[in-house]
Amino acid sequence: MKIALVGCGAVTQAVYAPLLSRRRDLFEVTAVCDLSRTLADAAGDRLGAPGRYTSLDAMLEAGGFEAVLVLASGSHGDTVRRALAAGHAVLCEKPLALTRAEVAELPEGRLMVGYMKQYDPAVRRAGKLLAGLGGPDAIRSVEVTVLHPSGDSQLAFANLTQARDVPADLLATLRAREEALVSRALGEEAPAPVRDLYAIALGSVCHDLSLLRGFTGSPAEIGHVETWGDAPGSVEISGRLPAAGRFSIRWHYLEDYPAYRETVVIHHDAGSLELVFPSPYLMNAPTVLTEVSGGESRAEWREVTEAFEVQLAAFHAFVTDGTPPLTDRAGALEDIVTAQRIAARYAVQHDLPIGGEAA
Structure with missing residues:
Protein backbone atom coordinates (compact mmCIF):
# COMPACT_ATOMS: atom_id res chain seq x y z
CA MET A 1 0.00 0.00 0.00
CA LYS A 2 1.38 3.40 -0.97
CA ILE A 3 0.95 5.90 1.85
CA ALA A 4 1.70 9.52 2.75
CA LEU A 5 2.60 10.88 6.18
CA VAL A 6 1.40 14.21 7.57
CA GLY A 7 3.55 15.35 10.49
CA CYS A 8 7.20 14.35 10.90
CA GLY A 9 7.71 15.19 14.56
CA ALA A 10 8.35 13.12 17.67
CA VAL A 11 5.89 10.24 17.22
CA THR A 12 6.82 9.85 13.55
CA GLN A 13 10.55 9.80 14.25
CA ALA A 14 10.45 7.63 17.37
CA VAL A 15 7.68 5.20 16.41
CA TYR A 16 6.28 5.24 12.89
CA ALA A 17 9.51 5.66 10.90
CA PRO A 18 11.21 2.59 12.39
CA LEU A 19 8.03 0.51 12.13
CA LEU A 20 7.33 1.52 8.54
CA SER A 21 10.96 0.80 7.69
CA ARG A 22 10.60 -2.79 8.86
CA ARG A 23 7.11 -3.30 7.43
CA ARG A 24 7.93 -2.61 3.81
CA ASP A 25 5.99 -5.80 3.08
CA LEU A 26 2.83 -3.77 3.85
CA PHE A 27 3.66 -0.13 3.14
CA GLU A 28 5.60 2.08 0.77
CA VAL A 29 5.91 5.70 1.89
CA THR A 30 5.77 7.84 -1.24
CA ALA A 31 5.23 11.29 0.31
CA VAL A 32 5.76 13.13 3.59
CA CYS A 33 4.47 16.52 4.70
CA ASP A 34 5.44 18.84 7.55
CA LEU A 35 5.46 22.58 8.14
CA SER A 36 9.20 22.18 8.66
CA ARG A 37 11.16 21.40 5.52
CA THR A 38 13.94 20.10 7.76
CA LEU A 39 11.64 17.47 9.27
CA ALA A 40 10.06 16.58 5.92
CA ASP A 41 13.47 15.99 4.35
CA ALA A 42 14.72 14.01 7.34
CA ALA A 43 11.67 11.71 7.27
CA GLY A 44 11.76 11.46 3.49
CA ASP A 45 15.44 10.46 3.54
CA ARG A 46 14.86 7.89 6.27
CA LEU A 47 11.86 6.28 4.57
CA GLY A 48 12.93 6.73 0.95
CA ALA A 49 9.93 8.91 0.12
CA PRO A 50 10.42 10.90 -3.10
CA GLY A 51 7.68 13.43 -2.29
CA ARG A 52 8.52 16.03 0.41
CA TYR A 53 6.04 18.82 1.08
CA THR A 54 5.38 21.68 3.47
CA SER A 55 1.84 22.14 2.10
CA LEU A 56 -0.94 19.57 2.58
CA ASP A 57 -2.82 20.88 -0.44
CA ALA A 58 0.25 20.46 -2.65
CA MET A 59 0.75 16.90 -1.45
CA LEU A 60 -2.90 15.93 -1.98
CA GLU A 61 -2.88 17.51 -5.44
CA ALA A 62 0.26 15.59 -6.44
CA GLY A 63 -1.19 12.28 -5.19
CA GLY A 64 0.56 9.00 -5.82
CA PHE A 65 -0.68 7.23 -2.68
CA GLU A 66 -3.76 5.34 -1.47
CA ALA A 67 -3.83 6.31 2.19
CA VAL A 68 -2.74 9.09 4.54
CA LEU A 69 -1.35 8.74 8.08
CA VAL A 70 -2.14 11.89 10.07
CA LEU A 71 0.55 12.08 12.78
CA ALA A 72 0.85 15.82 13.45
CA SER A 73 0.09 17.37 16.84
CA GLY A 74 -3.07 19.27 17.75
CA SER A 75 -6.50 18.86 16.23
CA HIS A 76 -6.57 16.63 13.17
CA GLY A 77 -10.09 17.48 12.04
CA ASP A 78 -9.27 19.74 9.10
CA THR A 79 -6.43 17.54 7.79
CA VAL A 80 -8.59 14.41 7.98
CA ARG A 81 -11.47 16.22 6.26
CA ARG A 82 -9.27 17.25 3.35
CA ALA A 83 -7.66 13.81 3.00
CA LEU A 84 -11.03 12.03 3.04
CA ALA A 85 -12.45 14.54 0.56
CA ALA A 86 -9.55 13.72 -1.77
CA GLY A 87 -10.59 10.05 -1.68
CA HIS A 88 -7.86 8.66 0.56
CA ALA A 89 -8.20 6.20 3.44
CA VAL A 90 -6.96 7.76 6.67
CA LEU A 91 -5.27 6.53 9.84
CA CYS A 92 -5.41 9.42 12.30
CA GLU A 93 -3.52 9.57 15.58
CA LYS A 94 -5.65 10.47 18.59
CA PRO A 95 -7.42 12.76 19.17
CA LEU A 96 -9.43 12.93 15.97
CA ALA A 97 -10.45 16.51 16.72
CA LEU A 98 -10.98 19.03 19.50
CA THR A 99 -14.67 19.63 18.79
CA ARG A 100 -17.78 17.68 17.91
CA ALA A 101 -18.36 20.09 15.02
CA GLU A 102 -15.14 19.05 13.31
CA VAL A 103 -16.26 15.41 13.39
CA ALA A 104 -19.69 16.34 12.04
CA GLU A 105 -18.02 18.10 9.09
CA LEU A 106 -16.06 15.02 7.99
CA PRO A 107 -17.15 13.53 4.65
CA GLU A 108 -17.84 9.85 4.22
CA GLY A 109 -14.76 7.72 3.76
CA ARG A 110 -12.48 5.11 5.28
CA LEU A 111 -11.29 6.44 8.63
CA MET A 112 -9.48 4.66 11.46
CA VAL A 113 -8.44 6.49 14.64
CA GLY A 114 -5.24 5.29 16.29
CA TYR A 115 -5.37 4.29 19.94
CA MET A 116 -2.51 1.82 19.91
CA ALA A 307 1.08 -2.50 19.71
CA PHE A 308 1.80 0.26 17.17
CA GLU A 309 2.86 -2.40 14.66
CA VAL A 310 -0.34 -4.41 15.24
CA GLN A 311 -2.28 -1.19 14.71
CA LEU A 312 -0.52 -0.53 11.40
CA ALA A 313 -1.30 -4.06 10.23
CA ALA A 314 -4.92 -3.53 11.27
CA PHE A 315 -5.05 -0.35 9.17
CA HIS A 316 -3.71 -2.28 6.17
CA ALA A 317 -6.43 -4.92 6.70
CA PHE A 318 -9.06 -2.20 7.07
CA VAL A 319 -8.14 -0.61 3.74
CA THR A 320 -7.51 -3.78 1.74
CA ASP A 321 -10.06 -6.20 3.26
CA GLY A 322 -12.59 -3.97 5.01
CA THR A 323 -11.80 -5.34 8.49
CA PRO A 324 -13.45 -2.82 10.86
CA PRO A 325 -11.08 -0.79 13.05
CA LEU A 326 -11.41 -0.83 16.84
Whole structure:
Protein backbone atom coordinates (compact mmCIF):
# COMPACT_ATOMS: atom_id res chain seq x y z
CA MET A 1 0.00 0.00 0.00
CA LYS A 2 1.38 3.40 -0.97
CA ILE A 3 0.95 5.90 1.85
CA ALA A 4 1.70 9.52 2.75
CA LEU A 5 2.60 10.88 6.18
CA VAL A 6 1.40 14.21 7.57
CA GLY A 7 3.55 15.35 10.49
CA CYS A 8 7.20 14.35 10.90
CA GLY A 9 7.71 15.19 14.56
CA ALA A 10 8.35 13.12 17.67
CA VAL A 11 5.89 10.24 17.22
CA THR A 12 6.82 9.85 13.55
CA GLN A 13 10.55 9.80 14.25
CA ALA A 14 10.45 7.63 17.37
CA VAL A 15 7.68 5.20 16.41
CA TYR A 16 6.28 5.24 12.89
CA ALA A 17 9.51 5.66 10.90
CA PRO A 18 11.21 2.59 12.39
CA LEU A 19 8.03 0.51 12.13
CA LEU A 20 7.33 1.52 8.54
CA SER A 21 10.96 0.80 7.69
CA ARG A 22 10.60 -2.79 8.86
CA ARG A 23 7.11 -3.30 7.43
CA ARG A 24 7.93 -2.61 3.81
CA ASP A 25 5.99 -5.80 3.08
CA LEU A 26 2.83 -3.77 3.85
CA PHE A 27 3.66 -0.13 3.14
CA GLU A 28 5.60 2.08 0.77
CA VAL A 29 5.91 5.70 1.89
CA THR A 30 5.77 7.84 -1.24
CA ALA A 31 5.23 11.29 0.31
CA VAL A 32 5.76 13.13 3.59
CA CYS A 33 4.47 16.52 4.70
CA ASP A 34 5.44 18.84 7.55
CA LEU A 35 5.46 22.58 8.14
CA SER A 36 9.20 22.18 8.66
CA ARG A 37 11.16 21.40 5.52
CA THR A 38 13.94 20.10 7.76
CA LEU A 39 11.64 17.47 9.27
CA ALA A 40 10.06 16.58 5.92
CA ASP A 41 13.47 15.99 4.35
CA ALA A 42 14.72 14.01 7.34
CA ALA A 43 11.67 11.71 7.27
CA GLY A 44 11.76 11.46 3.49
CA ASP A 45 15.44 10.46 3.54
CA ARG A 46 14.86 7.89 6.27
CA LEU A 47 11.86 6.28 4.57
CA GLY A 48 12.93 6.73 0.95
CA ALA A 49 9.93 8.91 0.12
CA PRO A 50 10.42 10.90 -3.10
CA GLY A 51 7.68 13.43 -2.29
CA ARG A 52 8.52 16.03 0.41
CA TYR A 53 6.04 18.82 1.08
CA THR A 54 5.38 21.68 3.47
CA SER A 55 1.84 22.14 2.10
CA LEU A 56 -0.94 19.57 2.58
CA ASP A 57 -2.82 20.88 -0.44
CA ALA A 58 0.25 20.46 -2.65
CA MET A 59 0.75 16.90 -1.45
CA LEU A 60 -2.90 15.93 -1.98
CA GLU A 61 -2.88 17.51 -5.44
CA ALA A 62 0.26 15.59 -6.44
CA GLY A 63 -1.19 12.28 -5.19
CA GLY A 64 0.56 9.00 -5.82
CA PHE A 65 -0.68 7.23 -2.68
CA GLU A 66 -3.76 5.34 -1.47
CA ALA A 67 -3.83 6.31 2.19
CA VAL A 68 -2.74 9.09 4.54
CA LEU A 69 -1.35 8.74 8.08
CA VAL A 70 -2.14 11.89 10.07
CA LEU A 71 0.55 12.08 12.78
CA ALA A 72 0.85 15.82 13.45
CA SER A 73 0.09 17.37 16.84
CA GLY A 74 -3.07 19.27 17.75
CA SER A 75 -6.50 18.86 16.23
CA HIS A 76 -6.57 16.63 13.17
CA GLY A 77 -10.09 17.48 12.04
CA ASP A 78 -9.27 19.74 9.10
CA THR A 79 -6.43 17.54 7.79
CA VAL A 80 -8.59 14.41 7.98
CA ARG A 81 -11.47 16.22 6.26
CA ARG A 82 -9.27 17.25 3.35
CA ALA A 83 -7.66 13.81 3.00
CA LEU A 84 -11.03 12.03 3.04
CA ALA A 85 -12.45 14.54 0.56
CA ALA A 86 -9.55 13.72 -1.77
CA GLY A 87 -10.59 10.05 -1.68
CA HIS A 88 -7.86 8.66 0.56
CA ALA A 89 -8.20 6.20 3.44
CA VAL A 90 -6.96 7.76 6.67
CA LEU A 91 -5.27 6.53 9.84
CA CYS A 92 -5.41 9.42 12.30
CA GLU A 93 -3.52 9.57 15.58
CA LYS A 94 -5.65 10.47 18.59
CA PRO A 95 -7.42 12.76 19.17
CA LEU A 96 -9.43 12.93 15.97
CA ALA A 97 -10.45 16.51 16.72
CA LEU A 98 -10.98 19.03 19.50
CA THR A 99 -14.67 19.63 18.79
CA ARG A 100 -17.78 17.68 17.91
CA ALA A 101 -18.36 20.09 15.02
CA GLU A 102 -15.14 19.05 13.31
CA VAL A 103 -16.26 15.41 13.39
CA ALA A 104 -19.69 16.34 12.04
CA GLU A 105 -18.02 18.10 9.09
CA LEU A 106 -16.06 15.02 7.99
CA PRO A 107 -17.15 13.53 4.65
CA GLU A 108 -17.84 9.85 4.22
CA GLY A 109 -14.76 7.72 3.76
CA ARG A 110 -12.48 5.11 5.28
CA LEU A 111 -11.29 6.44 8.63
CA MET A 112 -9.48 4.66 11.46
CA VAL A 113 -8.44 6.49 14.64
CA GLY A 114 -5.24 5.29 16.29
CA TYR A 115 -5.37 4.29 19.94
CA MET A 116 -2.51 1.82 19.91
CA LYS A 117 -3.22 0.50 23.43
CA GLN A 118 -6.41 -1.06 22.07
CA TYR A 119 -4.20 -3.23 19.83
CA ASP A 120 -1.79 -4.23 22.58
CA PRO A 121 -1.73 -8.06 22.82
CA ALA A 122 -2.07 -7.87 26.62
CA VAL A 123 -5.17 -5.67 26.29
CA ARG A 124 -6.73 -8.04 23.77
CA ARG A 125 -6.03 -10.99 26.08
CA ALA A 126 -7.53 -9.12 29.05
CA GLY A 127 -10.65 -8.47 26.97
CA LYS A 128 -11.05 -12.16 26.22
CA LEU A 129 -10.57 -13.08 29.89
CA LEU A 130 -13.12 -10.47 30.90
CA ALA A 131 -15.62 -11.82 28.38
CA GLY A 132 -15.19 -15.27 29.91
CA LEU A 133 -15.99 -13.83 33.32
CA GLY A 134 -19.26 -12.31 32.15
CA GLY A 135 -18.15 -9.11 30.43
CA PRO A 136 -18.95 -5.59 31.68
CA ASP A 137 -21.63 -6.87 34.08
CA ALA A 138 -18.94 -8.68 36.09
CA ILE A 139 -16.88 -5.55 36.77
CA ARG A 140 -16.82 -4.09 40.28
CA SER A 141 -14.40 -1.29 39.44
CA VAL A 142 -11.73 -0.12 36.99
CA GLU A 143 -8.85 1.80 38.58
CA VAL A 144 -6.29 3.66 36.45
CA THR A 145 -3.05 5.35 37.56
CA VAL A 146 -0.80 7.21 35.13
CA LEU A 147 2.65 8.48 36.17
CA HIS A 148 3.70 10.79 33.35
CA PRO A 149 7.25 12.19 33.22
CA SER A 150 8.22 14.96 30.82
CA GLY A 151 8.08 14.27 27.11
CA ASP A 152 11.73 15.28 26.77
CA SER A 153 12.83 12.63 29.26
CA GLN A 154 10.76 9.96 27.53
CA LEU A 155 12.24 10.83 24.14
CA ALA A 156 15.84 11.57 25.12
CA PHE A 157 16.96 8.23 23.65
CA ALA A 158 15.45 8.98 20.23
CA ASN A 159 17.88 11.75 19.15
CA LEU A 160 15.06 13.62 17.42
CA THR A 161 15.60 16.01 14.54
CA GLN A 162 14.42 19.45 15.65
CA ALA A 163 12.34 21.88 13.60
CA ARG A 164 13.65 25.42 13.75
CA ASP A 165 12.63 26.62 10.31
CA VAL A 166 8.89 27.21 10.75
CA PRO A 167 8.06 30.95 10.69
CA ALA A 168 7.02 32.31 14.08
CA ASP A 169 3.99 34.09 12.62
CA LEU A 170 2.73 30.80 11.13
CA LEU A 171 3.08 29.05 14.50
CA ALA A 172 1.22 31.91 16.17
CA THR A 173 -1.60 31.61 13.63
CA LEU A 174 -1.89 27.87 14.23
CA ARG A 175 -1.95 28.36 18.02
CA ALA A 176 -4.73 30.91 17.62
CA ARG A 177 -6.75 28.44 15.53
CA GLU A 178 -6.31 25.76 18.19
CA GLU A 179 -7.47 28.19 20.89
CA ALA A 180 -10.52 29.06 18.79
CA LEU A 181 -11.39 25.36 18.55
CA VAL A 182 -11.03 24.92 22.31
CA SER A 183 -13.29 27.95 22.78
CA ARG A 184 -15.82 26.31 20.50
CA ALA A 185 -15.65 23.21 22.66
CA LEU A 186 -15.68 24.89 26.09
CA GLY A 187 -16.92 28.43 25.52
CA GLU A 188 -15.04 31.70 25.10
CA GLU A 189 -15.02 32.36 28.86
CA ALA A 190 -13.66 28.97 29.93
CA PRO A 191 -10.63 29.75 32.14
CA ALA A 192 -7.14 28.24 31.96
CA PRO A 193 -7.76 25.43 34.51
CA VAL A 194 -10.68 24.10 32.45
CA ARG A 195 -8.74 24.40 29.20
CA ASP A 196 -5.69 22.68 30.72
CA LEU A 197 -7.87 19.82 31.98
CA TYR A 198 -9.45 19.42 28.53
CA ALA A 199 -5.98 19.25 26.95
CA ILE A 200 -4.94 16.49 29.36
CA ALA A 201 -8.19 14.57 28.79
CA LEU A 202 -7.83 14.62 24.99
CA GLY A 203 -4.04 14.38 24.87
CA SER A 204 -3.31 11.60 27.37
CA VAL A 205 -6.29 10.38 29.43
CA CYS A 206 -8.07 9.63 26.13
CA HIS A 207 -6.01 6.41 25.97
CA ASP A 208 -7.69 5.27 29.18
CA LEU A 209 -11.08 6.43 27.90
CA SER A 210 -10.52 4.26 24.83
CA LEU A 211 -9.72 1.26 27.05
CA LEU A 212 -12.86 1.88 29.12
CA ARG A 213 -14.83 2.14 25.88
CA GLY A 214 -13.47 -1.24 24.79
CA PHE A 215 -13.84 -3.06 28.11
CA THR A 216 -17.09 -1.57 29.44
CA GLY A 217 -18.40 1.17 27.17
CA SER A 218 -17.90 4.90 27.75
CA PRO A 219 -18.66 6.18 31.27
CA ALA A 220 -22.37 6.54 32.03
CA GLU A 221 -21.63 9.40 34.41
CA ILE A 222 -18.74 11.68 35.31
CA GLY A 223 -19.36 12.05 39.03
CA HIS A 224 -16.27 13.83 40.31
CA VAL A 225 -13.27 15.67 38.83
CA GLU A 226 -10.44 17.33 40.73
CA THR A 227 -7.05 18.81 39.90
CA TRP A 228 -4.16 19.91 42.10
CA GLY A 229 -0.54 20.96 41.83
CA ASP A 230 1.05 23.37 39.38
CA ALA A 231 -0.22 22.83 35.83
CA PRO A 232 -0.30 20.26 34.36
CA GLY A 233 -0.24 18.82 37.89
CA SER A 234 -2.54 15.98 38.89
CA VAL A 235 -6.03 15.00 37.75
CA GLU A 236 -8.60 12.71 39.36
CA ILE A 237 -11.74 11.57 37.51
CA SER A 238 -14.34 9.12 38.76
CA GLY A 239 -17.84 8.03 37.90
CA ARG A 240 -20.24 5.26 37.02
CA LEU A 241 -19.71 2.65 34.33
CA PRO A 242 -22.56 1.86 31.92
CA ALA A 243 -23.24 -1.76 32.91
CA ALA A 244 -22.00 -2.15 36.48
CA GLY A 245 -19.41 -0.76 38.85
CA ARG A 246 -17.42 2.45 38.86
CA PHE A 247 -14.14 3.77 37.50
CA SER A 248 -11.41 6.08 38.75
CA ILE A 249 -8.54 7.65 36.84
CA ARG A 250 -5.62 9.34 38.58
CA TRP A 251 -3.19 11.08 36.24
CA HIS A 252 0.00 12.69 37.57
CA TYR A 253 2.52 14.76 35.63
CA LEU A 254 5.83 14.13 37.42
CA GLU A 255 8.61 16.06 35.70
CA ASP A 256 11.49 13.99 37.07
CA TYR A 257 9.83 10.60 37.51
CA PRO A 258 12.24 7.84 36.38
CA ALA A 259 9.99 6.32 33.69
CA TYR A 260 6.46 6.47 32.36
CA ARG A 261 4.12 3.98 34.05
CA GLU A 262 0.43 3.35 33.47
CA THR A 263 -1.56 0.79 35.46
CA VAL A 264 -5.12 -0.33 34.69
CA VAL A 265 -6.73 -2.72 37.17
CA ILE A 266 -10.11 -4.37 36.56
CA HIS A 267 -11.62 -5.80 39.76
CA HIS A 268 -14.37 -8.38 39.48
CA ASP A 269 -16.10 -10.69 41.95
CA ALA A 270 -13.60 -13.53 41.44
CA GLY A 271 -10.33 -11.60 41.24
CA SER A 272 -8.53 -8.92 39.24
CA LEU A 273 -6.91 -8.24 35.90
CA GLU A 274 -3.97 -5.84 36.05
CA LEU A 275 -2.28 -4.22 33.03
CA VAL A 276 1.01 -2.35 33.42
CA PHE A 277 2.07 -0.33 30.36
CA PRO A 278 5.61 0.93 29.69
CA SER A 279 6.44 4.18 27.89
CA PRO A 280 4.66 4.21 24.51
CA TYR A 281 7.87 5.29 22.78
CA LEU A 282 9.82 2.14 23.70
CA MET A 283 9.36 -0.28 20.84
CA ASN A 284 8.53 -3.89 21.74
CA ALA A 285 8.62 -3.28 25.50
CA PRO A 286 5.97 -5.67 26.83
CA THR A 287 2.81 -4.69 28.64
CA VAL A 288 2.46 -7.03 31.63
CA LEU A 289 -0.93 -8.63 32.29
CA THR A 290 -1.37 -10.17 35.75
CA GLU A 291 -4.41 -12.33 36.44
CA VAL A 292 -5.33 -12.71 40.11
CA SER A 293 -7.89 -15.44 40.83
CA GLY A 294 -9.14 -17.62 43.69
CA GLY A 295 -6.74 -18.47 46.50
CA GLU A 296 -4.47 -15.52 45.61
CA SER A 297 -3.28 -17.37 42.52
CA ARG A 298 -1.30 -15.01 40.25
CA ALA A 299 -0.42 -15.59 36.61
CA GLU A 300 1.69 -13.12 34.60
CA TRP A 301 1.56 -12.86 30.82
CA ARG A 302 3.61 -10.69 28.51
CA GLU A 303 4.42 -10.51 24.82
CA VAL A 304 6.89 -8.29 22.97
CA THR A 305 4.75 -7.77 19.86
CA GLU A 306 4.59 -4.00 19.37
CA ALA A 307 1.08 -2.50 19.71
CA PHE A 308 1.80 0.26 17.17
CA GLU A 309 2.86 -2.40 14.66
CA VAL A 310 -0.34 -4.41 15.24
CA GLN A 311 -2.28 -1.19 14.71
CA LEU A 312 -0.52 -0.53 11.40
CA ALA A 313 -1.30 -4.06 10.23
CA ALA A 314 -4.92 -3.53 11.27
CA PHE A 315 -5.05 -0.35 9.17
CA HIS A 316 -3.71 -2.28 6.17
CA ALA A 317 -6.43 -4.92 6.70
CA PHE A 318 -9.06 -2.20 7.07
CA VAL A 319 -8.14 -0.61 3.74
CA THR A 320 -7.51 -3.78 1.74
CA ASP A 321 -10.06 -6.20 3.26
CA GLY A 322 -12.59 -3.97 5.01
CA THR A 323 -11.80 -5.34 8.49
CA PRO A 324 -13.45 -2.82 10.86
CA PRO A 325 -11.08 -0.79 13.05
CA LEU A 326 -11.41 -0.83 16.84
CA THR A 327 -12.04 2.94 16.80
CA ASP A 328 -13.87 4.66 13.97
CA ARG A 329 -15.24 8.20 13.88
CA ALA A 330 -18.12 7.26 16.20
CA GLY A 331 -15.75 5.90 18.85
CA ALA A 332 -13.47 8.93 18.55
CA LEU A 333 -16.50 11.21 18.93
CA GLU A 334 -17.48 9.36 22.13
CA ASP A 335 -14.08 10.19 23.61
CA ILE A 336 -14.40 13.87 22.65
CA VAL A 337 -17.83 13.99 24.30
CA THR A 338 -16.48 12.28 27.44
CA ALA A 339 -13.59 14.78 27.61
CA GLN A 340 -16.11 17.64 27.38
CA ARG A 341 -18.19 16.05 30.15
CA ILE A 342 -15.04 15.89 32.31
CA ALA A 343 -14.34 19.59 31.70
CA ALA A 344 -17.97 20.51 32.37
CA ARG A 345 -18.10 18.55 35.65
CA TYR A 346 -14.94 20.26 36.87
CA ALA A 347 -16.29 23.69 35.92
CA VAL A 348 -19.59 23.07 37.70
CA GLN A 349 -17.86 21.79 40.86
CA HIS A 350 -15.67 24.90 41.02
CA ASP A 351 -18.28 27.44 39.87
CA LEU A 352 -16.28 28.25 36.73
CA PRO A 353 -17.78 29.36 33.41
CA ILE A 354 -18.41 26.65 30.82
CA GLY A 355 -20.04 27.06 27.43
CA GLY A 356 -19.73 25.89 23.86
CA GLU A 357 -20.34 22.24 23.10
CA ALA A 358 -19.52 21.17 26.67
CA ALA A 359 -22.45 23.15 28.07
